[in-house]
Amino acid sequence: MRLALIHNPLSRRNRRDGPEFIDMARAALGENFLEPRSRPGMYDEVRKLADRGIDTICISGGDGTVSDVMTAIHHAYPKNALPSLAIFPSGNTNLIAGDLGFRQRGPAALRLLLDNPEKLSHAPRRPLLVSWPDGSQPERLGMFHGSTGYARAIAIAHSPTVLRYAPHELGVIATFIGAFGALIFRGYREHWFNGDEIVLDAGGERIAHKRSFLFLATGLRHLERGIWPFWRRPGDPLDGIHFLDVADHPRRLVQATWALLRGRAPDWLRAHPDYRSGCVDKVVLRTTSDFVIDGEQISPGPGETIVIAPGPEFIFLQD
Template sequence: MRLALIHNPRSRRNRRDGAAFAATASTWLGEAFLQPRSHDELVTEVETLRERGVDLIVINGGDGTVSDVMTTVHHVFAGASLPHLAILPSGNTNLIAGDVGFRERGLGALRQLIDSPEKLVATHRRPLRVSWPDDEYPDRLGMFHGSTGYARAIAIAHSPHVLRYAPHDLAVAATLLGAFGGLAWRKRRESWLNGDPAILSSHDETIMDGQNFLFLATALQHLDHGIWPFWRQPIDPLHGVHYLSIAARPRRLIQATFALLRGRAPDWLREHPDYRSGCAETLVLDTPGDFVLDGEVIPSGPNRKTLLGLGPAFTFLQD
């Protein structure tokens, strides 16, 4: 396979030990070792990879880097066969790598990819595709989406104090606990509990209409440490977006939190009107606030609506 590596020197782990990796990887790969400094530079370099016939792109970074590369590949390779992807976990959050990426990182992982890619496991997955009505913005690909209370809590979960002391693979747990922990502060409690106006629908059927405390959606099939705040999984992981919607002022919130962080959904939770979870091919979310896609805060747009569906199928190589 013709291989190229996209290295993000600004990701959390690469800031700590990425210089030595970059020096050796650039010697091994030559012009196939890339360090784009901007989105425009990333687009130009991916266009070059397509011209060269590269069919395996290794991503050394976190969730935000993976999302940017998937989105760029999606647009640049439109109408052509997509290259395989391999993810080395080196970011602030590595939820994507935890599901479809490498366990090992660094030169050992890169050596496997160079010497024997045929011995690796191939996993097929369709990421989330976020788009806007009337093509207000270019569509984006990612794996983990959150809005309303999640968008508030992401600022807490991504604060230097949390990132310094919390393991990267507990990002979802830290964010959820941040959302619920914010209720301990009197000044926040009322506004957070009251939520944000939101309408969630699928195929013209309304799932939720009212004030929303927290909304999550993902194309991942696995989170570390048994955390899984969703239920009703699809038979085929290529044909569904998992979602969780929690109404404003939710009852039994503490019990629900501990159940979901342990990957459990007891009968009372599945039947409770304040908690809605499912799996759908497409979702329409109408809410005025920003949302978060793989750690990046993105505006919902002037029409407040975003469309959540499935992007093209990628093949991820894993060790």
């Protein structure tokens, strides 16, 4: 195992840690312990890792850091020689680590990687590959996409007022509670329920040509606390892109939210025209609204179209 570690010094949990982990990693890995402080710096460092033949990259950070590292690898490494990934849950949000990462972090996790790699399990997974048909932006890899109402909620959660009083994962929860709670006020309710105009093709099928209250897509298979707002339809592949589209002004929203937060999709929900979900091999999304990949807000660009497809297969190491 030729191991490197990318440590995000700005993530909330890493900032709280003492020097023990950093000192240990530097002593063990030398030049292969990296603390990039910008995305261009990250990309430059990953290109150097590819040149040195590093075949295992540990990521100590949250979802945004994991997404950035996977994207950098996608552009720097040969497609037939991608490194294995080991994720330590050290960020503000850790949805990816919750499904594909280590339970341990810090010195204990690094010692396991260095001393007993044979004890690790291997989980193959394809992240989402987001591309712009007009070529306005380079391809990006990530695990959790959200548009329309989700992007609006994340924008609120990233505001200084919310971040001041809650860590990011609690800020998102508080944002949703506040947003849905505010639906009792007519002006806010209409703005939120109106959603955003989208055209959505999923697996070659036109799903929506309307306004969408909420759209989600993921390459993950599990979310925290049993939440799973997706279901498969007859004939859907066993693996692919899980998606959920909720129409504007959705009926029975309270009942649907309660079911999906518990990871359930009753028959009435599967049959309801306001809620569409499935597992497909490609999603084409046309919209003027920004979307979110692993916590980062991104523009659809002048072409107003993005394509979401399965990306290259990575091997994720787990303790």
